[in-house]
Amino acid sequence: MILGGQSLxxxxxxxxxxxHPDSKIDKSFLLSPVNVDNLRDRISNKERLYLKKQIALGKFDDAMPFKLFHWQRGINQTGWNWLTDDTLNNTHIEPRAGFKQVHAIKQSGALLIGTHDGYSRGTLCSILKTLIIIC
Incomplete structure (x- = not known):
């Protein structure tokens, strides 16, 4: 079985x-994973303060009055999760900070990142050098 994913x-x-190291997945094909920190940089200070205040007030399920990243609608809890949850923040290019999840993968696979991918942060060469160091 091959597991594939594109973007997020x-x-x-x-x-x-x-x-899930013991899953029945044999290989993977990953297209342009997102650097979550790069997405977070697109959240303005005004939006961050709004979300922090709404969460403090317990207004988790109220709709955000703005589109997160200029394209995603959602509730305050979703916006807060984007700011605070690192579960999917697994493609840092800095060796000391990231690729821990990538390093834990036991299956072989392919990773495809375009040279002008705006969501990967960093150059293709820096990403490949990081992968070589980690793997």
């Missing part, structure tokens, strides 16, 4: 493979 789906596939 690739991050989810990385997380699954890292946390």
């Amino acid at each position: 789906g690739a991050n989810k596939a990385i997380h699954y493979l890292a946390t």
